Amino acid sequence: MSSEKNPLSPRIDKNGNLDILIAAAECFMEQGYHAASIDDVARRLGSTKGRIYHYYRSKTELFFDVHREGMRRNFEAVTPVMKGPEPAAQRLSAMFRRHALSMMENLALEAVVVQGVEMHRFSATTPEQRRTLAELMTVRNDFESLFKRVAYEGVEDGTIRTSDVSVAVKVALGAINWLSIWYRPRPSETRDDREILADKIVESIMQGLNAPG
Amino acid sequence: MSSEKNPLSPRIDKNGNLDILIAAAECFMEQGYHAASIDDVARRLGSTKGRIYHYYRSKTELFFDVHREGMRRNFEAVTPVMKGPEPAAQRLSAMFRRHALSMMENLALEAVVVQGVEMHRFSATTPEQRRTLAELMTVRNDFESLFKRVAYEGVEDGTIRTSDVSVAVKVALGAINWLSIWYRPRPSETRDDREILADKIVESIMQGLNAPG
DNA sequence: GGCTCACATACTACTTGGTATGTTATTTGT
DNA sequence: ACAAATAACATACCAAGTAGTATGTGAGCC
Numbered sequence: 001m002s003s004e005k006n007p008l009s010p011r012i013d014k015n016g017n018l019d020i021l022i023a024a025a026e027c028f029m030e031q032g033y034h035a036a037s038i039d040d041v042a043r044r045l046g047s048t049k050g051r052i053y054h055y056y057r058s059k060t061e062l063f064f065d066v067h068r069e070g071m072r073r074n075f076e077a078v079t080p081v082m083k084g085p086e087p088a089a090q091r092l093s094a095m096f097r098r099h100a101l102s103m104m105e106n107l108a109l110e111a112v113v114v115q116g117v118e119m120h121r122f123s124a125t126t127p128e129q130r131r132t133l134a135e136l137m138t139v140r141n142d143f144e145s146l147f148k149r150v151a152y153e154g155v156e157d158g159t160i161r162t163s164d165v166s167v168a169v170k171v172a173l174g175a176i177n178w179l180s181i182w183y184r185p186r187p188s189e190t191r192d193d194r195e196i197l198a199d200k201i202v203e204s205i206m207q208g209l210n211a212p213g
Numbered sequence: 214m215s216s217e218k219n220p221l222s223p224r225i226d227k228n229g230n231l232d233i234l235i236a237a238a239e240c241f242m243e244q245g246y247h248a249a250s251i252d253d254v255a256r257r258l259g260s261t262k263g264r265i266y267h268y269y270r271s272k273t274e275l276f277f278d279v280h281r282e283g284m285r286r287n288f289e290a291v292t293p294v295m296k297g298p299e300p301a302a303q304r305l306s307a308m309f310r311r312h313a314l315s316m317m318e319n320l321a322l323e324a325v326v327v328q329g330v331e332m333h334r335f336s337a338t339t340p341e342q343r344r345t346l347a348e349l350m351t352v353r354n355d356f357e358s359l360f361k362r363v364a365y366e367g368v369e370d371g372t373i374r375t376s377d378v379s380v381a382v383k384v385a386l387g388a389i390n391w392l393s394i395w396y397r398p399r400p401s402e403t404r405d406d407r408e409i410l411a412d413k414i415v416e417s418i419m420q421g422l423n424a425p426g
Numbered sequence: 427g428g429c430t431c432a433c434a435t436a437c438t439a440c441t442t443g444g445t446a447t448g449t450t451a452t453t454t455g456t
Numbered sequence: 457a458c459a460a461a462t463a464a465c466a467t468a469c470c471a472a473g474t475a476g477t478a479t480g481t482g483a484g485c486c
Contacts, residue, residue: 032332034247037442049444050466059443089423118394151422161424164413171417174391175384181331182383200377204384208421209364210302211374250474262476263434272475 017055018069019045024052025066025108029180033063033115064132067117070109071139075146077102082146088154093202095147096172100198103179111180144173172205230268231282232258237265238279238321242393246276246325246332273333277345280330283322284352288359290315295359301367306415308360309385313411316392324393357382385418 023044027036038059042048056062081094103110117136147169154160162168179201186193236257240249251272255261269275294307316323330349333342360382367373375381392414399406 030335032245032247034245035332035336038444039442048466051464053444054464057444092422114394116394154422154424159424160422161420162422163416167410167413168417168422170391170395171388171414172422174394175388178383178387178391181327181329181387197380200380201384203376204381204421206421206423207374208417208419209305209367209373209375209381209385210419211367211372212425251476252474261434264432266476267431267433270476 020052020055020062021066021069022108024062025070025112028063028066028115029108029111033112038062060129061132063112064136066109066112067136068139070106070113071136071143073102073106073109074099074113074143078143078146082150087159088150088157089159089206092147092150092154092160093206095150096176096202096205097198099173100176100179100201101194103176104183104185104194104197107180107183107185110177114177114180144169147173175205176201233265233268233275234279234282235321237275238283238325241276241279241328242321242324246328251275273342274345276325276333277349279322279325280349281352283319283326284349284356286315286319286322287312287326287356291356291359295363300372301363301370302372302419305360305363305367305373306419308363309389309415309418310411312386313389313392313414314407316389317396317398317407317410320393320396320398323390327390327393357386360386388418389414 020041024036024041027041027044030036031040038049038052041062042052045051052062056065077098078095081098082091084091117133117140148165151160151162151165151169155162155165183197233254237249237254240254240257243249244253251262251265254275255265258264265275269278290311291308294311295304297304330346330353333346361378364373364375364378364382368375368378396410
């Protein structure tokens with residue numbers, strides 16, 4: 001009864017194949033999907049291919065599940081703050097903030113999400129892979145739509161001003177996703193440090209660079 | 214006498230190996246560096262490997278030169294507008310605008326730049342490759358520093374307001390670089406369309422999303 | 427007529443995704 | 457409680473693709 005047909009749930013069935021997802025994400029982040037071999041992932045796990053192919057039928061499926069788990073955590077981070085009595089601009093800020101923090105705290109997974117689906121557009125071979133691919137693209141669009149919806153609410157309630165909501169959201173999400181390129185946690189880093197950084201990013205997105213006047 | 218020791222100049226010696234760079238960039242953009250084979254690049258050129266290996270000693274060097282050419286065009290686009298009598302905020306806007314247009318008009322090259330150097334951090338084998346890698350990272354940092362410098366000028370002349378110039382610049386450049394992920398030119402697109410899009414992006418970056426007040 | 431440039435052709439050594447087959451611990455049916 | 461089935465891996469192996477090389481070849485130049 002616990003496993004719904006939610007397309008966002010990887011099959012992490014209480015056991016330790018979440019380890020596999022994390023290890024795969026780290027390898028994909030460091031070397032890129034194609035350069036990282038299954039043996040690399042296994043080595044990082046301290047095991048062999050056998051373990052991975054016991055849970056995943058192909059490298060592609062492994063990648064897809066890493067992507068799913070990353071997107072799942074994105075939704076998990078953002079959805080709790082998107083509704084409420086506050087003005088839309090305030091809720092949107094909270095969403096950006098949460099998303100930025102999620103990027104930092106799930107860096108490997110999110111780097112894979114960013115590295116993303118584009119790569120596979122051309123190399124997806126089997127029809128099943130193409131369907132999965134289409135599904136993942138849909139999930140990404142849905143995620144972006146969450147922000148667009150709240151941004152539109154902000155235009156209506158007067159707390160947000162922009163000439164093109166769609167572009168503005170893409171700009172903001174691009175800025176946050178770009179974290180996966182340049183952000184690397186220092187060893188001594190604390191949660192406070194990350195929150196400070198997230199706040200600065202949100203400030204840049206919401207206030208811009210121009211001095212008021 | 215024409216070839217200076219400028220690290221930004223790929224060796225495009227009047228002949229047609231610029232074609233190779235473009236074809237390689239397109240392949241790398243579509244399939245990713247590792248998935249794109251030298252034969253793929255050759256096929257796109259309507260020739261064979263022989264031609265490519267006549268000009269480039271390895272796939273890695275080819276990638277590096279694509280990266281160089283992309284960065285060269287970035288500098289070419291931005292540097293002409295970074296100095297002048299205008300207030301810094303205005304010059305910074307112009308730089309962002311030019312950079313965004315450069316992203317759109319050199320999409321393949323810039324996508325490779327974005328896909329970037331990080332990938333090679335782990336797989337760079339020879340000492341020479343490591344040196345080239347370090348060089349490319351330096352060039353990227355220098356490019357970012359261009360924006361930071363003008364942003365600091367803006368803080369001083371009062372036309373720019375932000376709590377952290379470094380983060381703000383990373384946010385802005387991230388937003389622009391993100392174009393390489395989602396922007397794809399429509400067939401009927403004109404230069405005006407691209408300029409309109411660039412203006413919207415610059416507006417988002419400079420004004421933010423919050424309604425003034 | 428030789429020499430070099432600008433490629434094309436043919437080939438190799440190696441990597442890598444995937445499979446087929448063990449092997450051991452754990453669960454399950456009775 | 458015990459055998460049988462199955463889960464959870466490890467080991468050994470192969471076929472396919474690919475970076476790089478060695479060699480050929482025709483056209484232009486000196």
